[in-house]
Amino acid sequence: DAGVIQSPRHEVTEMGQEVTLRCKPISGHNSLFWYRQTMMRGLELLIYFNNNVPIDDSGMPEDRFSAKMPNASFSTLKIQPSEPRDSAVYFCASSLLGGERSYEQYFGPGTRLTVT
Amino acid sequence: LAKTTQPISMDSYEGQEVNITCSHNNIATNDYITWYQQFPSQGPRFIIQGYKTKVTNEVASLFIPADRKSSTLSLPRVSLSDTAVYYCLVAPNDYKLSFGAGTTVTVRA
Numbered sequence: 001d002a003g004v005i006q007s008p009r010h011e012v013t014e015m016g017q018e019v020t021l022r023c024k025p026i027s028g029h030n031s032l033f034w035y036r037q038t039m040m041r042g043l044e045l046l047i048y049f050n051n052n053v054p055i056d057d058s059g060m061p062e063d064r065f066s067a068k069m070p071n072a073s074f075s076t077l078k079i080q081p082s083e084p085r086d087s088a089v090y091f092c093a094s095s096l097l098g099g100e101r102s103y104e105q106y107f108g109p110g111t112r113l114t115v116t
Numbered sequence: 117l118a119k120t121t122q123p124i125s126m127d128s129y130e131g132q133e134v135n136i137t138c139s140h141n142n143i144a145t146n147d148y149i150t151w152y153q154q155f156p157s158q159g160p161r162f163i164i165q166g167y168k169t170k171v172t173n174e175v176a177s178l179f180i181p182a183d184r185k186s187s188t189l190s191l192p193r194v195s196l197s198d199t200a201v202y203y204c205l206v207a208p209n210d211y212k213l214s215f216g217a218g219t220t221v222t223v224r225a
Binding site: 004031045048055056101104105106107108110 | 148159160162203207209210212216
């Protein structure tokens with residue numbers, strides 16, 4: 001299995017531009033999570049989907065952030081307009097929820113976003 | 117969410133056993149305890165989870181006393197490649213994980 005795939009791995013953009021981060025979860029997993037990691041705030045959960053439906057988006061910082069999961073094999077996190085404080089590493093993770101309780105999430109390699 | 121407290125850092129040497137204790141005094145009845153490992157420039161990786169007593173897998177052991185107010189992750193015979201940040205998380209049944217600052221474990225030769 002290829003694991004969770006994220007693209008791009010690095011993104012440098014100017015303030016005000018739209019940024020789209022992409023994630024392909026592990027095949028067969030039914031849940032997908034978006035996290036953001038910074039030195040100041042650590043690793044924060046932004047939003048998670050179960051069966052392609054957003055379950056909890058309370059971690060999304062503001063309306064500039066949006067996430068979609070049009071099908072089981074693809075999700076996007078969009079920031080519009082981007083700001084320098086959005087600079088962080090964004091991780092996508094997937095897991096198989098249901099049945100026996102498992103908190104094993106598989107993380108992707110992350111996208112390092114720099115907004116100048 | 118139950119708050120967790122774990123040491124900021126720990127040093128060890130190759131071949132030693134490393135024990136990281138995490139306190140979670142406000143753990144709820146339905147909460148599980150889970151541990152993740154993170155290497156620099158990588159996403160976290162699941163290590164182990166447990167509810168009570170002892171759980172062991174090929175990587176680590178997790179010890180949870182009867183009152184469940186703390187837990188100890190045990191890494192047997194560490195090597196240099198075990199240098200990483202280790203996160204203790206209390207996991208509620210809504211599957212939302214809250215990562216704290218973690219414990220930076222440094223293994224020296």
